[in-house]
Amino acid sequence: MTQPALDPEELSLWQAKIRIANQHNIFCHCQQCQREWVASAAEPCSCGSQLVETIACWQFPDD
Numbered sequence: 001m002t003q004p005a006l007d008p009e010e011l012s013l014w015q016a017k018i019r020i021a022n023q024h025n026i027f028c029h030c031q032q033c034q035r036e037w038v039a040s041a042a043e044p045c046s047c048g049s050q051l052v053e054t055i056a057c058w059q060f061p062d063d
């Protein structure tokens with residue numbers, strides 16, 4: 001008995017989606033001024049702080 005495998009095409013599509021989401025939806029949180037924003041890449045805060053926590057948005061639940 002074989003498990004239904006994920007279609008390789010679906011799998012690569014899913015991986016591409018994750019990659020795109022990861023590139024364009026980086027959730028940034030400044031640990032200095034507590035500012036929160038979304039950027040396409042990790043970037044320093046407008047307050048000049050480099051203490052920015054970055055979280056890829058795809059890690060959040062989708063609802």
Ligand SMILES: [Zn+2]
Binds near residue numbers: 031032033034047049
């Ligand atoms: Zn800041």
